[in-house]
Amino acid sequence: MTRRDRSPEFDAGFKKKFRELVEWRRDVRRFRVEPVDRALLHDLVALATRAPSVGFSQPWRFVSVESHARRTAIAENFAKANRMALDGYVGDRRARYARLKLEGLTRSPVHLAVFADDGVTAGAGLGRQTMPETIRYSVVAAVHTFWLAARCEGLGVGWVSILDPIAATSALDVPATWSLVAYLCVGWPQEEHDDPELERLGWQAREPSGSALLVR
Amino acid sequence: MTRRDRSPEFDAGFKKKFRELVEWRRDVRRFRVEPVDRALLHDLVALATRAPSVGFSQPWRFVSVESHARRTAIAENFAKANRMALDGYVGDRRARYARLKLEGLTRSPVHLAVFADDGVTAGAGLGRQTMPETIRYSVVAAVHTFWLAARCEGLGVGWVSILDPIAATSALDVPATWSLVAYLCVGWPQEEHDDPELERLGWQAREPSGSALLVR
Numbered sequence: 001m002t003r004r005d006r007s008p009e010f011d012a013g014f015k016k017k018f019r020e021l022v023e024w025r026r027d028v029r030r031f032r033v034e035p036v037d038r039a040l041l042h043d044l045v046a047l048a049t050r051a052p053s054v055g056f057s058q059p060w061r062f063v064s065v066e067s068h069a070r071r072t073a074i075a076e077n078f079a080k081a082n083r084m085a086l087d088g089y090v091g092d093r094r095a096r097y098a099r100l101k102l103e104g105l106t107r108s109p110v111h112l113a114v115f116a117d118d119g120v121t122a123g124a125g126l127g128r129q130t131m132p133e134t135i136r137y138s139v140v141a142a143v144h145t146f147w148l149a150a151r152c153e154g155l156g157v158g159w160v161s162i163l164d165p166i167a168a169t170s171a172l173d174v175p176a177t178w179s180l181v182a183y184l185c186v187g188w189p190q191e192e193h194d195d196p197e198l199e200r201l202g203w204q205a206r207e208p209s210g211s212a213l214l215v216r
Numbered sequence: 217m218t219r220r221d222r223s224p225e226f227d228a229g230f231k232k233k234f235r236e237l238v239e240w241r242r243d244v245r246r247f248r249v250e251p252v253d254r255a256l257l258h259d260l261v262a263l264a265t266r267a268p269s270v271g272f273s274q275p276w277r278f279v280s281v282e283s284h285a286r287r288t289a290i291a292e293n294f295a296k297a298n299r300m301a302l303d304g305y306v307g308d309r310r311a312r313y314a315r316l317k318l319e320g321l322t323r324s325p326v327h328l329a330v331f332a333d334d335g336v337t338a339g340a341g342l343g344r345q346t347m348p349e350t351i352r353y354s355v356v357a358a359v360h361t362f363w364l365a366a367r368c369e370g371l372g373v374g375w376v377s378i379l380d381p382i383a384a385t386s387a388l389d390v391p392a393t394w395s396l397v398a399y400l401c402v403g404w405p406q407e408e409h410d411d412p413e414l415e416r417l418g419w420q421a422r423e424p425s426g427s428a429l430l431v432r
Contacts, residue, residue, distance in 0.1 A: 007408035008236045010368040018234070018368055020224045022266045022361060045428050050238045052363070054377055056414040058423045063430045070432055085345045093340060102343070113432075123420050124309060127318070129301045131377045136349070137397070140356040145238055147268070148364075152226040152234055161270055161347045172432050181353070192223035198272040204339050207274045213261050214279045216286055216329075216388050 024194050025148055028156030029104040031187035036110050040153065041186070045112075048146035053138035054131075055123030060142040061178055065111035073171035074163070074183065075105045081162045096203065103160045108185035113168070114143050119177030139181040146184075156189035240410050241364055244372030245320040247403035252326050256369065257402070261328075264362035269354035271339030276358040277394055281327035289387035290379070290399065291321045297378045312419065319376045324401035329384070330359050335393030355397040362400075372405035 010018070045062050053059060065071055082102065089097045105111070116139040128134045147157045165180040198204050226234070261278050269275060281287055298318065305313045321327070332355040344350045363373045381396040414420050 007410070008233070008240055010233065010237065010370075014230065014233050015368050017224070017226065017230050018237070018365070019263060021226065021234070022263055022365070024224055025266075025268065027268060042429055047235060047238055049423070049428055050241075051360070052241065052243060052375065054375075056412050056420040056422075060428075061430065062428055063432050065432050067432060081346045085342075088341065088345065097342070100342075122423060123414070125304065126301075126313070126316075126414070126419065127377045129304065129378070130297045130380050133349075133352070134377045137353070137356045140353045141360045144267070144357045144360045149234070149238070152231050154226075159268065159270075161343045161350045162345070164346050174430070174432070194223070196272050198339070198342070203342065204272040206272075207265070207338060212265055212276075212278055213258060214277070214390070216279050216281050216283060216390070 021148055021151060024192065025151045026156065026193055026196065028158045028189045029101050029185070029197070030190040031104050031107045031109070031156060031185070032190055033107060033109065034188050036155065036187060041110060044146055044149050047149045048142040051138065051141040051145040053123070053141070054128045054134035055126030057120050057123030057128070057135060057138060059117045059120040059135045060139045061115040061117050061174070063113040063115065063172055063174060065113055065172060070171055071105070071111060074111065074168060077163050077167050077171065078103055078105060078160060081164055085162060100201065100203065102162060104158050104185040104187070105160065108158070108187040110186035112184040112186055113172055113180060114139060114182045114184065115174060115178035116181050117175070117178055136179065136181050143182045143184070150186065154188065156187060158185040159183070160185060237364055237367060240408065241367045242372065242409055243412065244374045244405045245317050245401070245413070246406040247320050247323045247325070247372060247401065248406055249323060249325065250404050252371065252403060257326060260362055260365050260369070263365045264358040267354065267357040267361040269339070269357070270344045270350035271342030273336050273339030273344070273351060273354060275333045275336040275351045276355045277331040277333050277390070279329040279331065279388055279390060281329055281388060286387055287321070287327060290327065290384060293379050293383050293387065294319055294321060294376060297380055301378060316417065316419065318378060320374050320401040320403070321376065324374070324403040326402035328400040328402055329388055329396060330355060330398045330400065331390060331394035332397050333394050352395065352397055359398045359400070366402065370404065372403060374401040375399070376401060
């Protein structure tokens, strides 16, 4: 059944604005304390479930981390992993790493842990026999959908990957087949930027994109 | 430096349209033969490089696969992996799997292989000590950005994951540190749908999203 007749067109104005959305999406680590409406959070998660998934397996699992004890466990997990990461740098890099703010765990009103269900039966294994990692890649697409949709609302998202994922999963008491893909801090940003903080602070420059397409 | 003064607002009209973009993005396997303008392809790849990446590592590597020999190798790789996948199903599932069209390798004017550079030095390792998989996750975010931007243009993308990734990487003659994340067929779709083909053909239903947020 062809549905071209009612398929949407995206005009020049939308495309320009979509480009701005992509360019102004940021990893946010500085949040205002105002809460995020739960209905809005649910709405963003629902839209995230429209992401592509291998074999239509829909393997994403979203957990809102709200208990003080669990948030503390995650903050301690980060602190430990970050100390170990710091110990891997020397000299000037080490001093610069120590000055970076790499998470907003303390102030962000919403903590969202996003898991892949490695035991998912939906999709009946289609598309993932030779590349089983596509289950987790599907979850990343949902995270990215959430991120862009949140930015549409002016809501900031920060992805914290400086965590021991096994310990984090254990602290959150989820089914044994779930693997942590992303731990997100979500809230209203204190400031807006069109450049990544790591670029602005001189940690890493943007690579030239002109040469980005190799031909084979 | 705060730049809130010039940060964009996304109004209700844009948000409605963005939702349509997410809902009408599809995995496309049926393409018209018309070519895709190379400038457009470059533009979409450049926008994809504005995706988030761990430690601003920008580990995505895009390869336009154009040689007949390499495309044939990929098509044979798919055919072999797909036969093995078919052999994993029995009875009615097997019959239904055999009827599915799972790729558009023969007709799509553009083949885009997207790799993660596991040896990337950009970012100096930041954010990926405990979760090194975030390098590949960053590439998935770039693929998803490309996919949405392509759909804005009316361009269809299909992600082919029924491939032996090691053999595919070898066939494409890329640096040894690159790992295949996604092999994309890109072109003008023959038809438009707001539901996934696997749902439409009864392979897998959409999961209810209402219960998608667990609280811990």
